[in-house]
Amino acid sequence: xxxxxxxxxxxxxxxxxAFTPDGKSFDANGVQFVMNPTDEWYxxxxxxxxxxxxxxxITLINIGGADNDQIIRKxxxxxxxxxxxxxxxxxxxxxxxxxxxxxxKANAFDLIITGKEAIDDNGFQLAAMIxxxxxxxxxxxxTRLDVEGDVCHLSREIEGGHEDVEVSKPLxxxxxxxxAEQRIPNMRGIMMARSKxxxxxxxxxxxxxxxxxxxxxxPEKGDVKLIDADNIDELITLLKNxxxxx
Amino acid sequence: MNVLxxxxxxxxxxxxxxxxxxxxxxxxTQSSGGQVxxxxxxxxxxxDLKSLGKYGLDVAHHVDDARFSSFDSRAYTMAxxxxxxxxxxxxxxxxxxxxxxxxxxxxxxxxxxxxxxxxMALPAEDGTVVRGVNSGKAFAHVKxxxxxxxxxxxxxxxxxxxxxxxxxxxxxxxxxxxxxxAIKVVKVEKMGGGIILTEADRVVSAGRGLxxxxxxxxxxxxxxxxxxxxxxxxxxxxxGWRPHREHVGQTGTTVRPNLYFAIGIxxxxxxxxxxxxxxxxxxxxxxxxxPFFKAADYGIVGDAFDxxxxxxxxxxxHFAA
Ligand SMILES: Cc1cc2nc3c(=O)[nH]c(=O)nc-3n(C[C@H](O)[C@H](O)[C@H](O)COP(=O)(O)OP(=O)(O)OC[C@H]3O[C@@H](n4cnc5c(N)ncnc54)[C@H](O)[C@@H]3O)c2cc1C
Numbered sequence: 383x384x385x386x387x388x389x390x391x392x393x394x395x396x397x398x399x400a401f402t403p404d405g406k407s408f409d410a411n412g413v414q415f416v417m418n419p420t421d422e423w424y425x426x427x428x429x430x431x432x433x434x435x436x437x438x439x440i441t442l443i444n445i446g447g448a449d450n451d452q453i454i455r456k457x458x459x460x461x462x463x464x465x466x467x468x469x470x471x472x473x474x475x476x477x478x479x480x481x482x483x484x485x486x487k488a489n490a491f492d493l494i495i496t497g498k499e500a501i502d503d504n505g506f507q508l509a510a511m512i513x514x515x516x517x518x519x520x521x522x523x524x525t526r527l528d529v530e531g532d533v534c535h536l537s538r539e540i541e542g543g544h545e546d547v548e549v550s551k552p553l554x555x556x557x558x559x560x561x562a563e564q565r566i567p568n569m570r571g572i573m574m575a576r577s578k579x580x581x582x583x584x585x586x587x588x589x590x591x592x593x594x595x596x597x598x599x600x601p602e603k604g605d606v607k608l609i610d611a612d613n614i615d616e617l618i619t620l621l622k623n624x625x626x627x628x
Numbered sequence: 629m630n631v632l633x634x635x636x637x638x639x640x641x642x643x644x645x646x647x648x649x650x651x652x653x654x655x656x657t658q659s660s661g662g663q664v665x666x667x668x669x670x671x672x673x674x675x676d677l678k679s680l681g682k683y684g685l686d687v688a689h690h691v692d693d694a695r696f697s698s699f700d701s702r703a704y705t706m707a708x709x710x711x712x713x714x715x716x717x718x719x720x721x722x723x724x725x726x727x728x729x730x731x732x733x734x735x736x737x738x739x740x741x742x743x744x745x746x747x748m749a750l751p752a753e754d755g756t757v758v759r760g761v762n763s764g765k766a767f768a769h770v771k772x773x774x775x776x777x778x779x780x781x782x783x784x785x786x787x788x789x790x791x792x793x794x795x796x797x798x799x800x801x802x803x804x805x806x807x808x809x810a811i812k813v814v815k816v817e818k819m820g821g822g823i824i825l826t827e828a829d830r831v832v833s834a835g836r837g838l839x840x841x842x843x844x845x846x847x848x849x850x851x852x853x854x855x856x857x858x859x860x861x862x863x864x865x866x867x868g869w870r871p872h873r874e875h876v877g878q879t880g881t882t883v884r885p886n887l888y889f890a891i892g893i894x895x896x897x898x899x900x901x902x903x904x905x906x907x908x909x910x911x912x913x914x915x916x917x918x919p920f921f922k923a924a925d926y927g928i929v930g931d932a933f934d935x936x937x938x939x940x941x942x943x944x945x946h947f948a949a
Contacts, residue, residue, distance in 0.1 A: 502747060506733070511736070540699075541725060546813070549812065559879070604923045
């Protein structure tokens with residue numbers, strides 16, 4: 383079974399978010415970048431587990447510049463067999479999905495698995511768009527994925543619960559918590575990753591569907607009002623009259 | 629300019645977050661005088677559909693086809709595509725809930741429209757739409773390069789309209805074949821009765837400060853009094869004290885309720901990222917230096933085991949009055 387895993391580079395979860403003075407781009411000064419957690423912990427690790435039990439290959443795909451290679455190598459250390467990096471800006475999901483699906487169409491994959499959302503974009507959009515460009519079924523926010531012959535058994539999140547579904551390959555899956563446990567790459571994996579193929583290609587279609595006119599930071603929060611533990615009624619009054627929350 | 633709203637439904641009734649999507653769509657049409665169309669796929673209830681006129685829906689189109697009872701984003705996208713072919717709309721609006729997240733980007737890709745996930749407000753005068761990025765730590769003002777947009781709107785993006793009109797009803801045949809449906813739902817598991825976290829107006833969330841799963845009764849009682857959903861920090865769900873679906877934060881669910889109680893949660897940056905857009909935040913923590921106090925509107929420095937029962941009693945008295 384051949385699996386394609388799109389992985390994204392994102393600012394580390396503790397990064398201080400800042401933008402260039404014109405508000406048009408992210409200020410990467412002093413920021414550590416990591417692989418998007420849901421791509422790494424859930425999508426990639428589950429792909430590795432499936433490969434371990436069923437055989438096949440795992441290809442990582444990423445969009446960006448050469449500065450992304452470190453993250454891609456980490457994915458190879460966790461268990462990817464080879465990787466493709468598409469030169470380009472990963473901010474427009476439509477562009478990314480077009481480029482990734484163009485690659486997927488030219489190669490034979492049974493599954494495309496990625497994280498449910500990127501922690502910098504928060505759009506929940508890439509996997510769904512890839513599915514549409516592939517014209518494949520899509521299971522979003524899946525917490526389980528088992529494969530039995532041609533049939534995939536999945537659980538997906540729904541409001542206030544989950545449902546179990548069945549669908550035949552090929553398909554696109556976006557992975558949520560529960561699908562797998564984080565794996566720390568071992569020394570052998572890291573050594574092997576160095577010699578695994580990482581091909582760089584160009585996107586055929588560079589058009590974007592949206593642009594960010596400007597980024598902004600939220601207004602500073604005012605000081606907290608502290609209430610004495612023996613004076614709960616004051617909190618009730620504030621919640622009622624000031625916050626109008628109860 | 630006509631606008632289409634996808635009327636997400638469960639058990640034949642349109643879901644609550646869709647009401648706001650309808651009012652949002654109505655306001656989108658206000659300068660052009662276009663109509664708001666709604667499309668419901670699968671079982672629906674006529675009285676329920678008519679009542680959506682209140683929020684601004686002009687026409688509810690229903691597709692009575694039992695095959696839509698299993699959610700399949702591919703088949704749903706085909707149906708929405710067929711509808712827009714027959715009834716041109718410049719914009720398509722979704723609620724930013726589970727199905728909206730799975731479906732809206734697909735529809736945008738199919739119709740070649742610009743997609744704005746998590747729209748937080750109506751388009752500004754320059755046409756840009758604001759949405760949250762970097763897990764609530766920033767906003768992006770998005771400019772569309774396509775002729776129209778697909779917008780998935782978050783809670784509190786606009787006020788609900790309240791008009792005394794009924795939507796008119798119309799049947800639509802999406803004309804799909806059996807081969808267009810690929811996903812089979814074999815089992816549905818829903819928690820009984822509780823309030824759904826992603827739809828909740830109020831959330832009571834607790835962390836490792838609670839010491840163990842056996843101490844959650846007081847959290848559930850407080851949530852019951854407040855008609856709130858329960859949530860938790862990541863380590864609490866990692867060790868299995870609470871189910872994964874309650875995990876909020878950067879790597880869990882993002883919530884934006886009107887009122888968020890954080891009890892025995894330190895306020896790590898990854899936790900704050902998923903909750904800091906809540907309108908009012910109340911923190912209860914024994915440690916006056918806990919970082920959560922910096923993100924809070926109101927705080928009580930105290931022991932949860934002492935404060936929560938007292939708070940519950942005071943709220944009970946308040947709601948009874
Ligand atoms: C990549 C990454 C992603 C992450 N994503 C998330 C995420 O999505 N969500 C998330 O929550 N975390 C996330 N974390 C973990 C996060 O960094 C914190 O470790 C976690 O939020 C801490 O949980 P906590 O506040 O429950 O526990 P602790 O940090 O242990 O805090 C417990 C708090 O309870 C207080 N306390 C103790 N006893 C009492 C009492 N009797 N009454 C009142 N207060 C009491 C303590 O003073 C303390 O402040 C992530 C971490 C990483 C590295």
